[in-house]
Amino acid sequence: MDQTVLDSQVYPYTTQPHSQCITINQIDGSSSGEGSKPVKRRRKRRSRGSSATNEEDVATIGGMLRKRKLTDEQMNMLEYSFENEHKLESGRKEKIARELGLDPRQVAVWFQNRRARWKNKKLEEEYAKLKRQHDTVLLGQCHLESQILKLTEQVSEAQNEIRKLSERLVQETSTNSSSSSLSVEANYAPIEFEFSPDTNYSIPFYTMDNNYLQNMEYWDGLFV
DNA sequence: TTGTGTTTTACGACCTCC
C-alpha cells in the first residue's frame, strides 16, 4: 500500500496505550484522600485493536497500531447525515457505516463527538447573546442614572431659586406693609422662572400666588 | 526545530429509557 494513502487514513496508535500511565482518578479511592465524594475510576484504556472489527481498522506500521483518521469524503457524508438528524438509531448507524466502509462503532463515536461540538457551539452562541442583552441593559441603566443626576441638579437649582425669591418676597412685604394697603398680588406680578435651557424635560413653572404664600411654611420645611 | 495550544478520534464511567 502506498505510504501516502496509508498516512492519510491511519495514524500511530501505540500498542502500549498510555492507559498504563493512567490518570488522575484512576487508582483506588484511598489515594485521593477526599472521603465523601465518590471517585470516578478510570479503567485501563483498551488497545485500539481490541475493539476493531476489520483489518483496515487496525493497520500496523513498524509495530505500532494506527488509528484511522476519516477521509474528507467520509467526513462530508457524516456531516451531511448529522445535519439531517443528530441522533443515530441503530439501523441508520449500520447503513452509514456500510456506505462509508467504517466500523459502526466509529460512526457512533463520531456522532457522539459531533453532538458534543454542536452543543458547545450552541452554548457559546447562547452566552454571546446573553452578554449582548446584559450589555444593553447596563447601557440603559447608565443612561437612566445620568438622567437622575441631571434632574437632581435641576431640582436643587430650583429649590435655591425658590428660597431666594421667598426671602425677597418676605422682606419686601414686611417693609411695605405699613405704608401700603395693596395686596401682594397688586404690587407684584406673578413671578415665573424656568430651568436651564438645555433641559429636555417638562418641569412645571412655579408661579408666585396666594397658594404659594400659604404654603411657604411647608416649603421652608422641605428646604432645611 | 520545538514548544504549545487546539482539534479529532476514541474510550470509560455513569445515566436514562424502554
Add this chain to the structure above:
DNA sequence: GGAGGTCGTAAAACACAA
C-alpha cells in the same frame, strides 16, 4: 438488562509562533 445517550478525558494529529 441492554442500547444509546452525555460527560470528562487521553492521546494522536495538526497548526503556528518563536
